[in-house]
Amino acid sequence: MPELPEVEVTRRSFAQAIAGARVTGVRLGKPLRWPLGADGDALVGRQVLGVRRRGKYLLVDLDEGILLVHLGMSGSLRFAHGLPPPGPHDHFDLATTQGTLRLHDPRRFGAVVHAAGEADAVAHKLLGGLGMEPLSDDFTLDAFSRGTKASRAPIKQMLLAGKVVVGVGNIYASEVLFLSGIRPQTPSARIGPARMRRLHAAIRQVLEHAVELGGSTLKDFSNADGAYGSYQAHANVYGREGAPCKVCGTPIRALRQGQRSSFFCPRCQRA
DNA sequence: CAGTGGGCCTGAGTGC
DNA sequence: TGCACTCAGGCCCACT
Numbered sequence: 001m002p003e004l005p006e007v008e009v010t011r012r013s014f015a016q017a018i019a020g021a022r023v024t025g026v027r028l029g030k031p032l033r034w035p036l037g038a039d040g041d042a043l044v045g046r047q048v049l050g051v052r053r054r055g056k057y058l059l060v061d062l063d064e065g066i067l068l069v070h071l072g073m074s075g076s077l078r079f080a081h082g083l084p085p086p087g088p089h090d091h092f093d094l095a096t097t098q099g100t101l102r103l104h105d106p107r108r109f110g111a112v113v114h115a116a117g118e119a120d121a122v123a124h125k126l127l128g129g130l131g132m133e134p135l136s137d138d139f140t141l142d143a144f145s146r147g148t149k150a151s152r153a154p155i156k157q158m159l160l161a162g163k164v165v166v167g168v169g170n171i172y173a174s175e176v177l178f179l180s181g182i183r184p185q186t187p188s189a190r191i192g193p194a195r196m197r198r199l200h201a202a203i204r205q206v207l208e209h210a211v212e213l214g215g216s217t218l219k220d221f222s223n224a225d226g227a228y229g230s231y232q233a234h235a236n237v238y239g240r241e242g243a244p245c246k247v248c249g250t251p252i253r254a255l256r257q258g259q260r261s262s263f264f265c266p267r268c269q270r271a
Numbered sequence: 272c273a274g275t276g277g278g279c280c281t282g283a284g285t286g287c
Numbered sequence: 288t289g290c291a292c293t294c295a296g297g298c299c300c301a302c303t
Binding site for chain 1: 296297
Binding site: 033072073074089105106107108109151152153157161219258259 | 273274275276277279280281282283
């Protein structure tokens with residue numbers, strides 16, 4: 001589920017509401033992808049300072065320590081007072097004086113990991129090696145172009161890898177390539193200046209637009225208030241195999257790359 | 272070193 | 288109805 005837009009939408013939906021809260025309890029459900037790495041009880045009494053995002057990770061800053069939260073494929077957060085008793089897929093509750101933050105994650109590819117502090121978090125293996133933030137000023141055409149040309153992978157897989165730019169997952173990678181007129185299989189190193197410029201711009205545009213629309217809800221994603229996203233209705237190619245291209249009417253095609261499906265319009269995407 | 276493929280886990284959908 | 292199988296928004300890690 002959660003690509004950068006969904007994670008950012010989630011962050012915005014509870015960052016203000018949880019800021020300043022004191023942790024009153026931690027409840028752990030089934031094991032997630034990684035252990036918390038700390039005693040839950042040791043978090044009691046800590047104050048929540050704010051919530052940041054790095055790639056698809058949320059960083060919940062405490063007055064002592066940081067919680068790294070990842071939503072995996074099927075995760076979502078809720079933040080509210082008086083949440084119902086935890087269900088079989090609710091694997092982490094952070095009870096605070098201002099409400100309970102709950103991770104719901106049926107497939108359990110997500111995780112909540114404790115880092116002792118900023119240095120520990122920055123150096124953490126999960127955050128190390130991440131590429132540029134596409135919505136930040138660091139994401140320049142020049143830097144993106146250099147990173148892209150240095151890759152020998154097909155462009156779709158380079159985008160998904162997150163080494164050059166973070167946050168572009170399987171839905172948005174296909175959408176961004178459609179808007180850039182580039183096929184998913186095209187070697188990254190063979191993208192010319194004109195398409196490189198379009199691709200760089202499209203990454204920003206698509207992700208920003210998706211954030212504005214609350215992200216994509218394909219199945220069950222919702223933000224921490226329980227609200228759904230609507231970007232999926234604007235998708236040009238993702239999940240539309242066989243349907244007519246919204247621009248030229250040509251049937252959308254699908255293919256497999258690295259066990260993930262890619263979608264493209266054979267007419268609009270020629271390079 | 273970079274790139275690829277397996278695997279983690281559950282649920283929904285499809286075809287027999 | 289049941290079973291076997293495929294697929295799903297991500298990404299670490301072992302291997303080549």
